[in-house]
Amino acid sequence: MKIDVLTLFPDMFSLFNESIIGRAKEKGLFELNTVNIRDYSTNKHHRVDDYPYGGGSGLVMTVQPIMDAVSQVKKNNSGKVIFLGPKGKAFNQKKAMELSKEENLIFICGHYEGIDERVYQVIDEEISLGDFILTGGEMAAIPIIDSILRLKSGVLGDDESSQEESFSEDLLEYPHYTRPEDFRGEIVPEILLSGHHENIRQWRRFMMLKITKERRPDLFANHKFSKDDEKIWKKFKRKL
Numbered sequence: 001m002k003i004d005v006l007t008l009f010p011d012m013f014s015l016f017n018e019s020i021i022g023r024a025k026e027k028g029l030f031e032l033n034t035v036n037i038r039d040y041s042t043n044k045h046h047r048v049d050d051y052p053y054g055g056g057s058g059l060v061m062t063v064q065p066i067m068d069a070v071s072q073v074k075k076n077n078s079g080k081v082i083f084l085g086p087k088g089k090a091f092n093q094k095k096a097m098e099l100s101k102e103e104n105l106i107f108i109c110g111h112y113e114g115i116d117e118r119v120y121q122v123i124d125e126e127i128s129l130g131d132f133i134l135t136g137g138e139m140a141a142i143p144i145i146d147s148i149l150r151l152k153s154g155v156l157g158d159d160e161s162s163q164e165e166s167f168s169e170d171l172l173e174y175p176h177y178t179r180p181e182d183f184r185g186e187i188v189p190e191i192l193l194s195g196h197h198e199n200i201r202q203w204r205r206f207m208m209l210k211i212t213k214e215r216r217p218d219l220f221a222n223h224k225f226s227k228d229d230e231k232i233w234k235k236f237k238r239k240l
């Protein structure tokens with residue numbers, strides 16, 4: 001996968017040199033390039049922002065540097081152009097899965113009051129991180145790119161871990177425990193120590209259903225119970 005990010009603050013993306021994603025990058029499992037929009041400004045002072053027509057507070061990112069940066073990047077990246085902005089559809093795990101299947105992606109990060117409206121001519125999609133305002137698109141691009149990359153084969157080392165976790169099928173994940181078995185009287189559920197794989201699977205599935213029902217009734221209402229779910233739900237509810 002190749003990702004190009006158009007930004008005024010390329011250094012912010014050095015985060016991707018760290019930890020799990022940093023190791024995956026070193027292994028060549030993906031390519032992440034940052035493109036400094038300022039480098040494309042034809043203004044003699046390399047200005048990339050200006051006052052808004054019609055007045056009002058703040059500065060707007062000018063159209064020329066972004067358009068020229070996009071044209072240049074498109075020569076080597078055929079991916080869709082995504083603008084990170086609060087007017088887009090809210091990002092979620094389903095969208096992360098969809099985008100993880102793409103070979104190429106281009107992200108544009110806005111700043112200040114946002115971008116000149118004419119940049120939308122080259123934008124295929126706007127994605128929002130949520131219903132709140134960030135200082136810049138970088139703040140949204142970083143978690144979004146992270147969630148996409150960790151779904152790529154080989155990045156996590158164990159592909160199953162991304163398939164079983166929260167939201168992978170509109171359910172929240174089951175609880176995890178590790179050593180010690182007894183922490184100041186708080187005991188690990190006995191079933192996890194039993195070594196009985198089928199019972200453990202069923203308990204984990206029940207906990208996914210239970211936790212989702214309690215904490216995210218909106219997700220739970222849309223969950224389609226399989227025959228297995230129904231059996232597990234009845235069996236463990238009785239034991240509560």
Ligand SMILES: C[S@@+](CC[C@H](N)C(=O)[O-])C[C@H]1O[C@@H](n2cnc3c(N)ncnc32)[C@H](O)[C@@H]1O
Pocket residue numbers: 084085086087108109110111112113114115127128129130131132133134135136137138140
């Ligand atoms: C301060 S914000 C501009 C907000 C804009 N004036 C408005 O009210 O919609 C600067 C930049 O941050 C990014 N941004 C802000 N909130 C975002 C969000 N919820 N999701 C994705 N990007 C966001 C966008 O790229 C935006 O152009």
